[in-house]
Amino acid sequence: MARKKTKVVYITDDVTRRRTFAKRKRCLLKKVYELSVLCGVPACAVVTAPGEPNNQPEIWPSIFDADNLIGRLRDLPASARDKHDLDQERFLSKEVERLKEQLGRLEKGNREAEAKVALMRCL
């Protein structure tokens, strides 16, 4: 994104990819930290590098915080279940549906498409 505008596609050259990974990972975690502090909100990020040498997973703020935060979110719908069964039923059906789609994509090994779709949901 500097000297030259780059497309968001997998970097095939090992050296370049590892270098980009290291740089961007660092900045990403910094951004998560800044957002968390500036806005006083819980946030976490996890990045791993399977298949790479020296693949320490990077987790911010910590694996415990991350696990805790995500676990809480995951359990939220469950706690609402007792009070709103109809909503919950709908929720579960949707989640199962989504998981099935996800499963299909994973089996095809099409993670990029999945990532794009996920991003579109967020933007």
Added chain:
Amino acid sequence: MARKKTKVVYITDDVTRRRTFAKRKRCLLKKVYELSVLCGVPACAVVTAPGEPNNQPEIWPSIFDADNLIGRLRDLPASARDKHDLDQERFLSKEVERLKEQLGRLEKGNREAEAKVALMRCL
């Protein structure tokens, strides 16, 4: 960070903080997406805004992926986490396996919820 260099401290002004939150959250999720695609690595981010209006947690790529990724790291023995890594193929296989287990649990939960609703209709 533009017009004026800002310190990384909690933004007390509600309007400013919410605006900053919205802008930065969007960019952050984009960064996670880019890193994931550029380097072909699993990554996730979670951001929430408790106490704010419209505080849907933002999770990328999805809560299941995030939970999966973090759970996997948590469950890994420290030695495996530090020294070695799964190659991409084994990684994907494991992910699929885990998703299938999750799918089974969800379906079970869904059946139970459906049964509950059906029961309520009779009472």
Added chain:
DNA sequence: ATGACTATTTATAACGC
């Protein structure tokens, strides 16, 4: 508050060692 618009600060791709 929602979106567009800069002036600046940051992030970073390509180099250089």
Added chain:
DNA sequence: TGCGTTATAAATAGTCA
């Protein structure tokens, strides 16, 4: 393979519509 440096691309704080 790793670090600095530098020229660009991106992000973004403040502002106005």
